[in-house]
Amino acid sequence: MGLVTAAIPFFLLAVLIELALDRWRGWGLYRLNDAIGSLGAGILSRILGLVRVGILILVYAPLYQWLEPTYLALGISWSIGNPWHLVLAVIAYDFCYYWKHRFSHEINIFWAEHLVHHQSEDYNLTTALRQSSDLVPLGWIFYLPLLLIGMPWEILVTAGALDLIYQFWVHTQKFPKVRWMEWILVTPSNHRVHHAQNKVYVDRNYGGVLIIWDRLFGTYQEELDDEPCIYGVRKPLNTFDPLAANLQHFKRMWLDALHTKSWKEKLTLWFRATGYRPADAEAAMPVPSGDLDNFHRFDPQIPRSLRWYALVQHLIYSAATLALLAGASELSYGTITLMVSMLVVGLVVNGRILDGEARSRHWELARLALLAATLPLLPPVVWLPAVAYCLASGAVWWLLVFGNKDDTVTPVRN
Known part of the structure; x- marks a missing residue:
């Protein structure tokens, strides 16, 4: 380790x-x-x-x-x-x-x-x-x-x-x-x-x-008492999906490479100064920077019950990750890849739940069904807890999303 x-x-x-x-x-x-x-x-x-x-x-x-x-x-x-x-x-x-x-x-x-x-x-x-x-x-x-x-x-x-x-x-x-x-x-x-x-x-x-x-x-800057730090990036991510976070700038550069007509730009924009965009691509797909004078953090409001559900799911993913990291040396590469894939899907869907993404109500059920379908490919020791997890999570999710219409929104301090 x-x-x-x-x-x-x-x-x-x-x-x-x-x-x-x-x-x-x-x-x-x-x-x-x-x-x-x-x-x-x-x-x-x-x-x-x-x-x-x-x-x-x-x-x-x-x-x-x-x-x-x-x-x-x-x-x-x-x-x-x-x-x-x-x-x-x-x-x-x-x-x-x-x-x-x-x-x-x-x-x-x-x-x-x-x-x-x-x-x-x-x-x-x-x-x-x-x-x-x-x-x-x-x-x-x-x-x-x-x-x-x-x-x-x-x-x-x-x-x-x-x-x-x-x-x-x-x-x-x-x-x-x-x-x-x-x-x-x-x-x-x-x-x-x-x-x-x-x-x-x-x-x-x-x-x-x-x-x-x-x-x-020559790159040092002291923290100034009269200039409070505003955290984040100029072109905000606006999602809690960790895979989308990793793809954010790659996606933007790829779209710029597709839209620009210049082959020189297509090949060189990847290695130009940060934030550089070909003029024709920027004109076709403007991406405005955030307004720091009126800065508001991305903070979609979702029902309190879904926040708790997402927190519990995250804790389960964290525990599964620690167990996987500790026991990876005893597993085959194929098994590790499958378990990693299931965790990635879970992290993505959990992030979309926190975004308030409407489609996540179906994505979460599909994720649980996919996990259940892959159980025969996983080590037998995880079968029983995984079945219990899928059944419990599926039942709770169904009650929260399809059976409960009276959730209130949790206020979050800005």
């Missing part, structure tokens, strides 16, 4: 603590739909990692082995048991992460992957878990320079995990600005800036652990 997977229970515990404080203190940092949308994106990222090959290791490990005699000749030797080597590895990794992160904001194709992490219009610890699924993995190329210092792939993976785990805690609004920390480390204050869509804050503070890279390369 990797470090990030092992840390997931602690992440979830921290989320529960912040949520409890939010409700006790009345901060208004959490909305159920947005939190589930972010956590759903995090689940999607982790489970899709079970069915795809990690390209970084696929490329990096053979290159390291090829260069290993040269490293030995030069006396370059890393030890994962040496804490100073690990500190140096995290610093080196974070330098590469800075440039990867910066390019992810500056180039269309890279932004399409990274955009997912910024779509939440709230800012709390669930935002940290809102990760891209790397549908078109390209970020690995930024870590190849670590071969120049002979970093073994095992240390690279460990440094990357530590870098990512550190970034969890900075996604909170309730940790104050600490002056000395702002000069050296990424903190909640300077990372709030990074997630804000205010003009003064856009494309700033790219560091993962260290903020010194931003100070060195």
Whole structure:
């Protein structure tokens, strides 16, 4: 089990603590739909990692082995048991992460992957878990320079995990600005800036652990007392469907490539500056940016009973994901793929329920029927609980959607 997977229970515990404080203190940092949308994106990222090959290791490990005699000749030797080597590895990794992160904001194709992490219009610890699924993995190329210092792939993976785990805690609004920390480390204050869509804050503070890279390369911006952060992206997602979140910018670029008449534009728009669109495609399909002077978060109102249903379903998906991650080594690739597919369908439909999508009333029944139909292909140990789950969920959903006409709407604070 990797470090990030092992840390997931602690992440979830921290989320529960912040949520409890939010409700006790009345901060208004959490909305159920947005939190589930972010956590759903995090689940999607982790489970899709079970069915795809990690390209970084696929490329990096053979290159390291090829260069290993040269490293030995030069006396370059890393030890994962040496804490100073690990500190140096995290610093080196974070330098590469800075440039990867910066390019992810500056180039269309890279932004399409990274955009997912910024779509939440709230800012709390669930935002940290809102990760891209790397549908078109390209970020690995930024870590190849670590071969120049002979970093073994095992240390690279460990440094990357530590870098990512550190970034969890900075996604909170309730940790104050600490002056000395702002000069050296990424903190909640300077990372709030990074997630804000205010003009003064856009494309700033790219560091993962260290903020010194931003100070060195001119991308640092302090959080201003007179400029409250407005979170989210300029072209809002407006859905809690995590698959749609991953496809948002890819879909827009694909449609632009179809509509533009210029073959040069069709081929190059993917690698142009973030937000670039061919003039003829933009004229045919204008996509206005959000009005920050009259900003309203996407917050569809659905019956309270459906909110509770979506929450329970999300908790079940979370438990199933943790079980799958823990037991994946004992399952065949085909079984893992099927289980991942069922979870993806569940996450998508759950997001659409929170959107208030009318068609989700039929989609949820179809999802449960599909899950029941695939049971013979799943391990026998899950048959009984899966049948009970399908019957119970189907009965509750039928009563809520087709039998209850008197639900009231839950008010949500903006």
